[in-house]
Amino acid sequence: MIPCPHLPATLRARQRGVAAVEFALILPMLLMLLFCMIDAARALQAKIIMVNIGREGANLVARGNMPLETDSQDIIYALMASAPPLDVNKRGMVYITRVMGVVKSGVASSVVLDQYRWDDKARGLGYNFSQYAPASKVYTCNAWSTAACTGISSTSRPGTTIMNGQLDDGEVVYVVETFYNFDMLLTGQFNVPTFGPDLYSMTIF
Numbered sequence: 001m002i003p004c005p006h007l008p009a010t011l012r013a014r015q016r017g018v019a020a021v022e023f024a025l026i027l028p029m030l031l032m033l034l035f036c037m038i039d040a041a042r043a044l045q046a047k048i049i050m051v052n053i054g055r056e057g058a059n060l061v062a063r064g065n066m067p068l069e070t071d072s073q074d075i076i077y078a079l080m081a082s083a084p085p086l087d088v089n090k091r092g093m094v095y096i097t098r099v100m101g102v103v104k105s106g107v108a109s110s111v112v113l114d115q116y117r118w119d120d121k122a123r124g125l126g127y128n129f130s131q132y133a134p135a136s137k138v139y140t141c142n143a144w145s146t147a148a149c150t151g152i153s154s155t156s157r158p159g160t161t162i163m164n165g166q167l168d169d170g171e172v173v174y175v176v177e178t179f180y181n182f183d184m185l186l187t188g189q190f191n192v193p194t195f196g197p198d199l200y201s202m203t204i205f
Helices: 009-063 070-082 185-190
Strands: 092-104 106-119 172-181 199-202
Touching: 009 070, 009 092, 009 172, 009 185, 009 199, 070 092, 070 106
Parallel strands: none
Antiparallel strands: 092 106, 092 172, 172 199
């Protein structure tokens, strides 16, 4: 409401009082909208960073210059070092899974050869520090030895739906999964439940 100078002083004061009440009622909604916009921008930034990390990781392991059996943690460490401003040491996880195509009796399928996760005990990083280990969507390992899955039998490797039926016999692909436990501003301050699961990205190379 726009105050008119020709109105009596009491009426103008009443109009100012009404405007103040209206502003007080609208302010919480404006603040909530502002926090939602900030959270959405932060989540988008975190998603882009994790997607880029997954793509670079798949590119690195596919080159074969660094064997996963000995250098998986060095590869993951190099990836996570490029993740700021995200707090990946507390909230991030990377899985690298090697998948091979197998053709038996004319039927093509995909099997998991090995899997590694971020668990760098030498540097005190990854799972060793955060205990954050969301389940891989490629293969769920039941037995971990530091950073490598030891529950995969060389004679009976588990099947996977990744690239199932699309790989030639003996063809190998690398799947890099990145997770980030995004911390929403609204969760802590306004007790609003987190929207959706952890941020997730998968790259196959």
